[in-house]
Amino acid sequence: MARARAAAGLCARDPQPSEESCTQEDLLLAAAYVSDAEHNRNVRFETSPQTIRLYYFYNHWAMRAATNFFIFLDLSLALFEEPALFPLPFLATSIAEVLCLTAFFGRLVHFAKVTPQMVFWKDTKNICIMVTIVLTLIDLIIYGSLEAVSIHTVRWSRALRPVFLINFPQSRQVRIQIRRTFRSIRNTLPDILYVFLLFLFSMLIFSLMALKLFGDRGLRTAGGSPYFTDILEIAFELYVLVTTANSPDVMMPAYDFNWWYSLYFITYIIINTYIFMSVFLAVIYNNYRKHLKNEIRKLAYLKRHKMIQAFDILKVKVGSEFVVKEAEWKRLAKIVAPNISSSHLELLLKISDEGQKGHVDKTNFIRLADLLNIQVVTMDVKRHPLEAWMPQVYTSSLSLFIQKMVQHRIFVWIYDVIILINAVFIALDEKNALISYAEWLFLSLYITEILLKLYTYEPRAYFGRKQFWNWFDTLIIIAALVATVANATIQSASRRSSQQILDIVLVLRVLRLLRVIVSIERFRVIVTTLINIGPTMLTFGGLVLVVYYTFAIIGMEMFHGKVQFFDSNFTTPGALVCGNPALKDTAFARDRYCKNNFNDLASSFIVLMELTVVNQWHNILPRRSRVHRGAACCLEVTSGRRINYGVLGLRGCATSLGGLVP
């Protein structure tokens, strides 16, 4: 701070208020602080004039967009590498990857120029990125040279790619979310450790009990395999029971033998599935709340600190207190928010300069960062263009009657009924010619509705920036129109070649029913709430995707090609055992799960999604590990992932709770 002041000495230290303004450099520095405060950035940068310009360039939207583009490109390379969805030669993907790495390195060098040396080298994020770049390059070279002599190895560095996504500073929201989540997981671990140990201990007790009770009975499962004879198998089955995935099957043999034994399983479920899982949830929820509070408090402190730094640069002494002159304030605001309208700027100034004294005091100056984040909606009550164009027609009694009718509640109700009838028609067989014509009728009714509304309400107000529901309504109808026209074109040309287009048409036709939501107030409230917590959910979803990506890459390297899917009729020889004799007579083959494999990125993601949903996960996974011959590590990876997911899933729940609980 002392340094910042020294750099800004000219302006702030001026002993008596002079008419001459601060230098452009001072203003730029102050604006950088304000901008950081506004966007909750926390970067320490050098305060020399050229570094500040470099810092502006670093934060420029184009630079950020380029970085995001390269991150996205790097991640999407997995689609084109072996095992690929759209195969490309190794040369192409490796050139693209080197390009990405160069971009990342450039970005890092840029950052190193901006920030003080000490800070740069202390930040684990930067070290992380550099190590990952080096490791990826080494891996690329080894893999490439071995490939050249036709030896296939593992491209292990691909699993590290999400490092770039996590460690390059994203938008404020994302960054807070990521930091918060990882920190919470780290902080929660010690608290949860003892609960977890007690949980494991309880599993051990129950496993031993099961071994003693059922081990010597010679019971058999419904599939005919021996039941509860091996302690490791018992422990695994009981672990699966915690996730409820093998209830009631795991109980049936013992229950068939003697109904008293069901008490053992009921006790187990109550203690381990219900009580322990609730305790895990409680501990995590509690920790999450605590750390979230700390995180927000820290954020508020940093913001204030930045604003005080900016104030210290621009302040001049008026009377007994330090203030920022109105002219300086305006110049600053113009730099921080170049796109701001002059009326908006005047409004902000009026709020900040309470007494209209021509200067802004410290308290009001600090509020600037928050003021800039407030969205201002300018409302103009305009006349309808038709009224201006042909007033006598628009204000005729017939026209007024139409307008009154459209604004009436019954108008909405009539259209709700029409939508319901439409739903019935959609459910009916569409091959009937009458129903096919009805489609056109409904569509014309909807378009009439939109036209009537545009006739009644001022079009620019109707399609205002904040009129989400009007946009939603109109877009659905336009999409339906396009879909129906496309459908008709395809049918008249009697080429049914493109299945995808037809599917989209069908989906769009059904989506038209969403219009009902628009007309029921309470539904609109619920959906608006969900949209408001949407950004939080989306960043959380992004985090889940990062974890998915890493596991998908690892899964592809380990299990690629182990399970084959041939055709949906299962007629090819070996199709019923997914091309792998080891899968004979397993639940995996019986339930036709062959397509749940790690043969490409899309399949891997779908398998991971299924594991997240939990049900049947034990049937999807262990067969695979059996295929891999003692790949017990697979199970460990899964367990680890599952615990992670438990944590993440609960967090998602807690987040949505946090969003709704006032």
Add this chain to the structure above:
Amino acid sequence: MARARAAAGLCARDPQPSEESCTQEDLLLAAAYVSDAEHNRNVRFETSPQTIRLYYFYNHWAMRAATNFFIFLDLSLALFEEPALFPLPFLATSIAEVLCLTAFFGRLVHFAKVTPQMVFWKDTKNICIMVTIVLTLIDLIIYGSLEAVSIHTVRWSRALRPVFLINFPQSRQVRIQIRRTFRSIRNTLPDILYVFLLFLFSMLIFSLMALKLFGDRGLRTAGGSPYFTDILEIAFELYVLVTTANSPDVMMPAYDFNWWYSLYFITYIIINTYIFMSVFLAVIYNNYRKHLKNEIRKLAYLKRHKMIQAFDILKVKVGSEFVVKEAEWKRLAKIVAPNISSSHLELLLKISDEGQKGHVDKTNFIRLADLLNIQVVTMDVKRHPLEAWMPQVYTSSLSLFIQKMVQHRIFVWIYDVIILINAVFIALDEKNALISYAEWLFLSLYITEILLKLYTYEPRAYFGRKQFWNWFDTLIIIAALVATVANATIQSASRRSSQQILDIVLVLRVLRLLRVIVSIERFRVIVTTLINIGPTMLTFGGLVLVVYYTFAIIGMEMFHGKVQFFDSNFTTPGALVCGNPALKDTAFARDRYCKNNFNDLASSFIVLMELTVVNQWHNILPRRSRVHRGAACCLEVTSGRRINYGVLGLRGCATSLGGLVP
């Protein structure tokens, strides 16, 4: 209140403080108020002397115990009635039921004598009980007379039995819990209604979409049945998918056909399984918190009100303020808590009479109800009896060394290691003679430990009322001793007839490992926390049992005998289809679920428990409804139950959360 004062006029309205004390009737009335406040009872009773005595008799523990006994007897009758676990003739069960009804009626009449007429008839609880008694009698008579002419009908009134459990005032904890739960469910319904409607709407949209996308493809499920061709079947499958029970199976045919279709299911799971279920959780959690706060506030108000009533009866004027004299206060306390020790009473008085002025003022008097609820532990530092008996031996250097050793931390660690070795031995084969001898070694080691501890610590302090963990430890070892001796006796007599005894022996031997919990501080803390929230969880469990009971009775009446279980080897003809040809080729028969039936109370409870665990519920239920030929209502009942359970389950989660979140 005016009436209470009038009745107590003699004492409270005495214009000048006299030496003569209040009458015994006044004291009894005041004590009744204090007792109600202490136990959070909220009963309005008449204040005439004989009614107060009747009220005391009504609240007597023996009367309450008798009522609970008859409630329990009435509920357990289902075990002996057709379809019975232990069959008894209809005459026996009907006589027992009439006896119970008489007892309930007597209790109700007793209550009517105590409470004012108006209050009695306004209380829906009393009306409920009376209507249920009459309905049960009618049902008994109809069923009995039809049975006499060999016509079998439905004993529908049995499903009403939980009414008695809910409506007879139980202990404070249970009552609050039940009232709170039912009120919360009722209050939450309107809030949740629109979310539920939106959820149904979303299900409709997705069902229509599925029909359009997959209906005409001619796809088949793994079982070979047509896939997604009927809108009702689609809706049911999608409803099951919300509970995740049929994931990934429901997706596989479409996914096999084209991998793009998996996006449909992933979108569905994200929207309906994750987002909507989280919103339900959030709405319910929010409401529960809100109503719980109100409930507690109301309880505190009522308590204060009762105490003021008691104060108004006993108050005399001393100086400018009304107070209760020390002698009166002591007589009152003796009536409210007859078992209180005189030292405890003196302690309470010392707290209440702050200035030791010989009387208790209003503020301190009101605190009495809470003071009585505080448990006081009297700690006597006594000498070890051995020290008194033979001091020179007990204080010898060897004896002191032993005592020091036992108190040392290493002593605990050594025994932890012994327990772990014991666990390994339990897991090993017990037929080995060496291991059989090792059992005795471990047992003697444990008994030595207990004896050493009793030698070191004062036995009465060691087995004090609050020394839960010492009791726990000792009981486990005694149980293990009994178990091992019993095992040896059975083996030496070489009669292995009683399987149950051997099972208990085995379980107890494993439970011995629980001693590890005692020696690890952190584990003890977690278990103590769980025990502290135990009462809440237990009452909640009781509520679940009430719901189970009603559904079990309905299930038995509807589905009794529809599914048969023959033997655990499935060798009897028809055993593989559970004695019902309609179950041929269903997942129900394939997974050998025959024992999941409604043929007796125990089986019904186990089936309901399995449904609560959710997994495979769609395989347990719909086959049953198919058996019952169009018993669509079964599904509705299930859905209703499931929603109820959803709510209850979430509440359980919220309750345990509430218990843990400070």
